[in-house]
Amino acid sequence: MTKLDILFEPYTINGLTMPNRVAMAPMTRTMSPDGVPSDEVAAYYARRVTGGCGLIITEATPIEHDAAVDARAVPVFYGESSLSGWKKVCDAVHAAGGKIMPQLWHMGMMRRQDKAYLPEVESVGPSGLTKPGKKKGAVLTTAEIDRIIAAYASSAKASKDLGFDGVELHGAHGYLIDQFLWDGTNERPDRFGGDLVQRATFLIEIIKAVRAAVGPDYPVLLRMSQWKQQDFEVKLAPTPQELETLLTPIVEAGIDMLHCSTRRFWEPEFEGSDLNLAGWAKKLTGIPTMSVGSVGLQADFITSMTDSEMADTHLDELGERMARGEFDMIAVGRALLANPDWPNKIRNGQFTDLKPYTKEVLASLA
Helix, strand or coil: CCCCHHHHCCEEECCEEECCCEEECCCCCCCCHHHCCCHHHHHHHHHHHHCCCCEEEEEEEECCCCCCCCCCCCCCCCCHHHHHHHHHHHHHHHHCCCEEEEEEECCHHHCCHHHCCCCCCCCEECCCEEECCEECCEECCHHHHHHHHHHHHHHHHHHHHHCCCCEEEECCECCHHHHHHCCCCCCCCCCCCCCHHHHCHHHHHHHHHHHHHHCCCCCEEEEEECCECCECCCCCCCCHHHHHHHHHHHHHCCCCEEEEECCCCCCCCCCCCCCCHHHHHHHHHCCCEEEECCCCECCCCCHHHCCCCECCCCHHHHHHHHHCCCCCEEEECHHHHHCCCHHHHHHCCCHHHCCCCCHHHHHCCC
16 A cells, blocks of 8 residues: 555545546647547547546636637537537547546636637626726626526536536636636626625526536536636635635535645645645535645646646655545646656656656647
């Protein structure tokens, strides 16, 4: 037995059993012309399954809304052509023995309107703010909010119809759902604004609509974070008590697992405890959690956009945290871009065979 054996034990979420506890983290690739995932994309994901990943969470894939995304090469999750492409991806992952979930996404005010393939469409958000005091887009009307909620439900239903094993909602990193949660970008005077719980109304209604569309026995995950790309240090909930206040109604709405994004999984979330965000989320809600953040890397999510080296410095700690039940699964990102067989190499102790992550690997679907 080694400290990392826990990573390779089966795990079950809402009736879905995965062969191990290692997930591929969602990573935007912009390599799907006209929003349609190709055979190359299908092979890219399948390679990570044969390399040892038990669960694939796809790159963020936009729901049906003109202002959801800026790059046309991002694979969308609606429309006959794109869904046919996603069906091939799903089938390829299943044929390799893995499980797969799409991550549903809307960029909100982080959409670059001036660089978008539909520049005439204004970017939208809860208050038209990209960050506190910086207004660059339109304020969503309640009618438009309702349409976006319905689009999330429609894409979730499509994921089930196509044979995907579950669905994840992207509620992190300063994108649309997170913009509603953050008081720095949500100044609404209606029911979608106000205190922390009131600002969660948009997300809660999305979860309820998704759950109604897919039924009770289909896994629904939420990716969340405290940090935003607009402000790495900000916290939605500065204390455990506030985090519990936020998460309780979100979980009650129908979430099966919280996928908690931090820049470094080994860092504590609050003073006075070693628990990271996923650890606190599990402790406060009682539901399963997945952690993520610089697994297998020396550099974090931001600084590793330049060259970085692989490191096993924190891998023993990862195994120890999982063994004591702090969180239940771990998502691996950039290490899997450089090493499609990262889980297998970790399982076999082949640490010296791991290739370093470099920014060049982003240029291909190897």
